[in-house]
Amino acid sequence: MNTKIIGTGYDLPAFAADNNYLATLVDTSDEWIVERTGIRTRHLAKEETTTSMAVNASRQALERAGMQAEDVELLIVATISGDTETPSTACRVQAEIGANRAVAFDINAACSGFLYGMHVAEAFIRSGIYRNALVIGAETLSKLIDWTDRSTCVLFGDGAGAAVLAATEETGIISQSIGSNGEKWEVLECQGRPNGNPLCEKGQELKYMTMNGQEVFKFAVKTVPLCVEDAVEKAGIGLDEVKYFLLHQANKRIIQSVAKRLGQPEEKFPMNLDQCGNTSAASLPILLAQMDEQGLLQKGDRLVLSGFGAGLTWGACLLEWQK
Numbered sequence: 001m002n003t004k005i006i007g008t009g010y011d012l013p014a015f016a017a018d019n020n021y022l023a024t025l026v027d028t029s030d031e032w033i034v035e036r037t038g039i040r041t042r043h044l045a046k047e048e049t050t051t052s053m054a055v056n057a058s059r060q061a062l063e064r065a066g067m068q069a070e071d072v073e074l075l076i077v078a079t080i081s082g083d084t085e086t087p088s089t090a091c092r093v094q095a096e097i098g099a100n101r102a103v104a105f106d107i108n109a110a111c112s113g114f115l116y117g118m119h120v121a122e123a124f125i126r127s128g129i130y131r132n133a134l135v136i137g138a139e140t141l142s143k144l145i146d147w148t149d150r151s152t153c154v155l156f157g158d159g160a161g162a163a164v165l166a167a168t169e170e171t172g173i174i175s176q177s178i179g180s181n182g183e184k185w186e187v188l189e190c191q192g193r194p195n196g197n198p199l200c201e202k203g204q205e206l207k208y209m210t211m212n213g214q215e216v217f218k219f220a221v222k223t224v225p226l227c228v229e230d231a232v233e234k235a236g237i238g239l240d241e242v243k244y245f246l247l248h249q250a251n252k253r254i255i256q257s258v259a260k261r262l263g264q265p266e267e268k269f270p271m272n273l274d275q276c277g278n279t280s281a282a283s284l285p286i287l288l289a290q291m292d293e294q295g296l297l298q299k300g301d302r303l304v305l306s307g308f309g310a311g312l313t314w315g316a317c318l319l320e321w322q323k
Ligand code: ACO
Pocket: 027, 028, 029, 032, 033, 036, 037, 110, 111, 150, 151, 152, 154, 155, 188, 211, 212, 213, 214, 216, 217, 250, 251, 254, 278, 280, 308, 309, 310
């Protein structure tokens, strides 16, 4: 049994903070941020939460799929910024949308999380255990960021995207691969809550996200082309037969470099990072849903989704659009 996407949705916080606004917080400038990253603005949550954005994205995806929440069998949320340590964001979304028959859990694979979620969902559908899945990427990274650290705070944004996957006799997802390298975990990290049990030293601070930007950059431009080529080769097709390469929206220079390494024109690499920044696990499903909404995807189009992130983790998915 194959798997296809039958509905997409997304949600962004109402407040958009442009680079000039960030320049009032840290020593930076619109010029520096645009030149090094391509980012011009990003949405930051004020009232919104990871759960509320995931719920809105899910409702839109289900509506566009023509599916009722109570028919969802598997509900996966990819996130590193849930509103509660426990329960999972997936369980909270399940309750809010009324997906009362679904099994629900979170995946923590940072910016590769949505691709990990797609991979797990497809494996369940292919094996016949479930007939459909709601896969969501949702983040409120703004709460993990040190707003005095100019090297990270200019990069990230908040939002959520969702896709409804269903079993199909059509082609749908053609090949997928995901990977991890835990040896590099310190390159991009956010420490959790300090242990406050009576045996531990008191007064430890909550830590924020830290990143070795150049290491991440090198890793991304090396790994993404390899996993994209792998996904395409496995399918026995050429890169030229892919209509769009949707890459994790971290940095315009990374995307341009990947395009060059793959020998593909930049027009095949859609971007929304100028408006959304890096929304981690939400980045790919937001981009996909926006393209779907804009009518850019035609039945039969071959798409590659690929990303990379903390862990380190990465992944790629080649699919034939069947909506
Ligand atoms: N504004 C102005 N100056 C800045 C800023 C800023 N926001 N941030 C850093 N600088 C300064 C640095 O202090 C440094 O100054 P110095 O030369 O006086 O020491 C100078 O700019 C150059 O800093 P670099 O870190 O060398 O800048 P670089 O060209 O590497 O760009 C960047 C930094 C944009 C972070 C780049 O390394 C990058 O994009 N890396 C990939 C990051 C990424 O994609 N992360 C997320 C992926 S994983 C995930 O999505 C969770």
